[in-house]
Amino acid sequence: MNFKQDFPIFEHNKDLIYLDSAATSQRPKEVIKSLTDFYEKENANIHRGVYTLSEQATENYKKAREKIAQFLNANSKEIIFTRNTTESMNILTNTIKPLLEGGRDEILLTEMEHHSNLVPWQQFAKTNNMKLKFIPITENYELDYEKARKLINEKTALVSLTHMSNVFGTINDIKQIIDLAKDNNVLTIIDAAQSISHMKIDVKQLDCDFLAFSSHKMLGPMGIGILYGKEKHLEKIQPSLFGGGMINTVSYEGATWADLPEKFEAGTQNIAESLALGTAIDYLEEIGFNKIQEHEKELTQYTLEQLSKLDNIEIYNPGIEKSSAIISFNLKDIHSHDVATILNESKIAIRAGHHCCMPLMKKLNIPGTCRVSLSIFNTKGDIDKLIESLKKCQGVFR
């Protein structure tokens, strides 16, 4: 089936080959319509409005939250609207302290984290005089689970890791890490920014304590993200944003907080975007994750095969069994930015550079990679054009 017709970007950019969905996905017309529908037909602020439009907006906002809760198998109180994954992580680093057991002074991350799940913890560790530890990666671009076993111990306060590497496409066995963490009373935080659009995530089955993702990488609008947290934890921690909407009562001297989840949502929210995220979820669920995965696996395999046929290429990928939808590579002696510039001449959009993983690039001893990332609308034809243009690129630099 051709999903490109669902995405208006391709109507307005003829011949665009979009291979950068890991940076931000494109949006189907229903999602865009959902935004304009709200602003054209339903626009009003939520809460406290006793007129029809406001009541309707409040109801729709509530329903969007319920939809996201169902999508993750959580309850509505556990779903906090944020701006994006980065903001979700920052909310955690600003609030999580009361959940940490005394005497544990290590924060465990992995070597493949995006800056959004690294820099906030660096700041947190500095402020709280804690140590950062990293689960290393193997030569096959996977987590070293043997080493993880040793690194998760009685000194570990929390482990925060990505579900899916935005550089290698590696899908981490987060269940194994979460189980190890549980055995050691360690809090678990999952960065699902990349995985959320590719696979079904069930927070009850995973049993993680927190999970974060962005709408804009899962066909939804920009400017909206989610922080999931177990209700018992969210009850215990204090909000980090204060103001309207998050209070129960206010006097000149002080205030008490609203119940979950409003306690964490100060100020006017991105209401249209929250509703449109709900529409994006409808779109994904209508296709179904089985079908999405089948399509993306097949296309990832095809891409890997075709890339492997090129001379002078290095591919940074753990193989089709352990990854999906994201492939990094370098053409020998050609900088990734030059490759991306030349591909752009053929209207092929890929990402080049460090992908917000500077320490990882340093470890691999490369300045950056070319990264191809796939979505439901990509086709084998897209990959054929990619390969043709990569050959052209090698010709230019010969």
Next chain:
Amino acid sequence: MDMYTENILDLYKNPRNKGSLENPTHENSRNNPLCGDEITIQLITDNNQIEDVKFDGIGCAISQASASMLTDKIKGMSIENIKKINKDDVLGMLHIPISPGRLKCALLSLETLKGALEIQ
């Protein structure tokens, strides 16, 4: 492929003034946060003039060609005159259309040079 002229590709493969100096009087490293590329420029100045200059670091064809051209240009030049070199001069030297996304690559060596001499 307007950006990848023969001259640019030649400078990428055979850069000028690449390497390091033994006793530099000035040195500076800058990185391009976009791609992580880093460039180092070392200078020996005498009497407010550039006696010698070398650059080092990995980068794309545009940043490497720009560093080659700029280091060639400033040999023997007075610091006063280096102060006058601006963005348009570098783009003029490269003589290729630079897309907005690649402007940083083209100008990284000039920023690094000015940083080394602590001039704007």
